[in-house]
Amino acid sequence: xxxxxxxxxxxxxxxxxxxxxxxxxxxxxxxxxxxxxxxxxxxxxxxxxxxxxxxxxxxxxxxxxxxxxxxxxxxxxxxxxxxxxxxxxxxxxxxxxxxxxxxxxxxxxxxxxxxxxxxxxxxxxxxxxxxxxxxxxxxxxxxxxxxxxxxxxxxxxxxxxxxxxxxxxxxxxxxxxxxxxxxxxxxxxxxxxxxxxxxxxxxxxxxxxxxxxxxxxxxxxxxxxxxxxxxxxxxxxxxxxxxxxxxxxxxxxxxxxxxxxxxxxxxxxxxxxxxxxxxxxxxxxxxxxxxxxxxxxxxxxxxxxxxxxxxxxxxxxxxxxxxxxxxxxxxxxxxxxxxxxxxxxxxxxxxxxxxxxxxxxxxxxxxxxxxxxxxxxxxxxxxxxxxxxxxxxxxxxxxxxxxxxxxxxxxxxxxxxxxxxxxxxxxxxxxxxxxxxxxxxxxxxxxxxxxxxxxxxxxxxxxxxxxxxxxxxx
Amino acid sequence: xxxxxxxxxxxxxxxxxxxxxxxxxxxxxxxxxxxxxxxxxxxxxxxxxxxxxxxxxxxxxxxxxxxxxxxxxxxxxxxxxxxxxxxxxxxxxxxxxxxxxxxxxxxxxxxxxxxxxxxxxxxxxxxxxxxxxxxxxxxxxxxxxxxxxxxxxxxxxxxxxxxxxxxxxxxxxxxxxx
Ligand code: FES
Numbered sequence: 117x118x119x120x121x122x123x124x125x126x127x128x129x130x131x132x133x134x135x136x137x138x139x140x141x142x143x144x145x146x147x148x149x150x151x152x153x154x155x156x157x158x159x160x161x162x163x164x165x166x167x168x169x170x171x172x173x174x175x176x177x178x179x180x181x182x183x184x185x186x187x188x189x190x191x192x193x194x195x196x197x198x199x200x201x202x203x204x205x206x207x208x209x210x211x212x213x214x215x216x217x218x219x220x221x222x223x224x225x226x227x228x229x230x231x232x233x234x235x236x237x238x239x240x241x242x243x244x245x246x247x248x249x250x251x252x253x254x255x256x257x258x259x260x261x262x263x264x265x266x267x268x269x270x271x272x273x274x275x276x277x278x279x280x281x282x283x284x285x286x287x288x289x290x291x292x293x294x295x296x297x298x299x300x301x302x303x304x305x306x307x308x309x310x311x312x313x314x315x316x317x318x319x320x321x322x323x324x325x326x327x328x329x330x331x332x333x334x335x336x337x338x339x340x341x342x343x344x345x346x347x348x349x350x351x352x353x354x355x356x357x358x359x360x361x362x363x364x365x366x367x368x369x370x371x372x373x374x375x376x377x378x379x380x381x382x383x384x385x386x387x388x389x390x391x392x393x394x395x396x397x398x399x400x401x402x403x404x405x406x407x408x409x410x411x412x413x414x415x416x417x418x419x420x421x422x423x424x425x426x427x428x429x430x431x432x433x434x435x436x437x438x439x440x441x442x443x444x445x446x447x448x449x450x451x452x453x454x455x456x457x458x459x460x461x462x463x464x465x466x467x468x469x470x471x472x473x474x475x476x477x478x479x480x481x482x483x484x485x486x487x488x489x490x491x492x493x494x495x496x497x498x499x500x501x502x503x504x505x506x507x508x509x510x511x512x513x514x515x516x517x518x519x520x521x522x523x524x525x526x527x528x529x530x531x532x533x534x535x536x537x538x539x540x541x542x543x544x545x546x547x548x549x550x551x552x553x554x555x556x557x558x559x560x561x562x563x564x565x566x567x568x569x570x571x572x573x574x575x576x577x578x579x580x581x582x583x584x585x586x587x588x589x590x
Numbered sequence: 591x592x593x594x595x596x597x598x599x600x601x602x603x604x605x606x607x608x609x610x611x612x613x614x615x616x617x618x619x620x621x622x623x624x625x626x627x628x629x630x631x632x633x634x635x636x637x638x639x640x641x642x643x644x645x646x647x648x649x650x651x652x653x654x655x656x657x658x659x660x661x662x663x664x665x666x667x668x669x670x671x672x673x674x675x676x677x678x679x680x681x682x683x684x685x686x687x688x689x690x691x692x693x694x695x696x697x698x699x700x701x702x703x704x705x706x707x708x709x710x711x712x713x714x715x716x717x718x719x720x721x722x723x724x725x726x727x728x729x730x731x732x733x734x735x736x737x738x739x740x741x742x743x744x745x746x747x748x749x750x751x752x753x754x755x756x757x758x759x760x761x762x763x764x765x766x767x768x
């Protein structure tokens with residue numbers, strides 16, 4: 117039997133030709149093979165990367181509250197290339213979330229969620245949430261102080277849900293408190309349950325792409341009319357369809373390769389994330405911060421007025437997510453090209469700027485006191501020059517009573533309250549005294565912790581805080 | 591019956607609503623439904639066991655009263671009363687003990703009433719500060735500033751033979767205190 121004969125023998129049994137024609141070789145519109153359409157496949161490639169690195173990490177990682185942190189340190193410093201695989205897994209997850217978001221935005225801007233691809237969008241939303249779930253459970257896998265307190269924040273949000281809140285907390289933590297079983301539970305979710313769901317839903321997502329076709333590149337002034345669309349699309353494929361593989365796949369594979377190389381580069385250069393301090397709740401000198409996907413939520417929680425916070429968390433956010441699912445049913449036909457949909461474009465721009473501004477605020481967290489400013493940031497020399505002994509006493513008190521934790525001097529210190537460099541131009545001595553003793557406007561009252569003499573000294577010092585030549589407030 | 595694709599196509603050529611094959615098919619469905627239920631009940635029970643039984647709180651000795659000077663607030667830690675051997679350090683729970691005078695105490699949970707971050711005590715200014723969203727509390731646990739919707743969570747405590755006891759075992763949330 118010659119080579120050809122062997123090939124035919126296998127083909128007559130496996131029938132790969134017909135499999136190819138209905139899958140990789142399915143026809144797509146020529147103009148869909150665009151650089152705009154490469155993000156979905158790249159997200160999938162990231163997912164594969166995550167599976168491979170995840171399996172490798174699971175060979176060493178110990179999902180036990182007692183040992184997880186040690187096994188992460190072992191991966192970082194002793195297991196050969198452990199640090200690199202941890203880094204690839206971490207950067208891969210970041211890039212996956214980022215690409216998935218770009219994919220979603222692109223799909224929306226190109227109107228690809230409209231008829232007949234509504235279900236593709238809905239499944240995509242499920243995948244989006246599942247991936248965010250992977251990000252959160254993954255953050256818990258890195259079982260360090262941030263993970264421990266991050267879990268605490270998570271359940272504190274859950275507990276605000278009326279009636280079932282407490283039960284949810286117990287269910288999530290596998291008990292009334294964060295402990296061994298909590299980590300096991302999150303391990304199971306991160307390694308078995310959610311990845312399984314993702315594989316299942318990706319399968320449906322891809323089947324829909326194959327059956328309903330890939331979105332044609334939108335044309336200005338042309339909208340979707342459901343009654344005519346199927347015929348038009350069939351005609352388009354008939355006229356200028358090309359097989360996805362090999363003719364339409366070139367840009368996808370170039371981009372995906374670039375993404376993989378970028379991830380490997382980031383991993384090699386920046387290394388893995390953490391783990392930071394041991395997950396020992398008694399080490400309370402910690403400043404918990406979430407991974408970047410949750411920074412904007414973290415910021416929202418600091419900035420919302422307390423009265424509406426629970427309402428927003430429990431009602432507004434789920435409704436917002438529901439709306440995301442419903443987009444193709446709210447706007448499922450009509451114009452596709454972004455230039456014909458100014459409101460849609462504006463919405464995307466608005467949401468993106470809001471989320472990134474919030475995330476940026478989340479990094480700098482201007483609302484948090486700087487816990488070490490009082491002992492770590494010296495008073496600028498210029499502020500103590502030529503001051504009277506009484507005023508100098510005040511300067512000492514500013515440090516000793518932790519005022520600097522919330523108030524900056526010379527640009528250093530907390531930003532929770534206003535900087536004090538020119539406070540004398542804004543407040544009179546009486547106003548200063550009242551503000552210090554009684555607090556108000558989000559400042560605690562210090563009346564009980566300052567003697568009258570101390571208050572006098574403090575106010576005397578603060579009255580000197582104004583630029584040269586500018587008079588004090590009267 | 592009509593939805594049974596094998597009805598009327600039995601090898602015996604018996605027409606009618608119930609054939610041996612359609613009966614077996616239905617029996618099979620029924621048996622599988624029963625088996626699925628028998629299987630699902632223990633599985634769900636296993637997963638949801640966190641919700642049932644298990645006392646969530648117990649009285650435990652925290653420290654000797656003499657360890658807390660009157661008028662001061664100090665950090666104390668205890669081992670969570672409900673543990674498994676592989677809990678590791680996660681079962682070591684800190685709390686703030688404020689000794690007011692005599693047998694009067696306030697024992698605060700470490701968790702901020704906003705979203706649970708660990709609050710820190712600053713004795714010079716007499717304030718608890720939270721590192722997450724800038725929640726601040728006075729020495730008696732009342733909110734001084736920031737987003738917390740209520741004061742610090744307080745443990746139930748009692749003094750028994752010069753020892754301070756607290757009721758502990760669960761993470762405090764807005765839905766239920768410690
Ligand atoms: S958790 Fe303390 S202020 Fe948010």
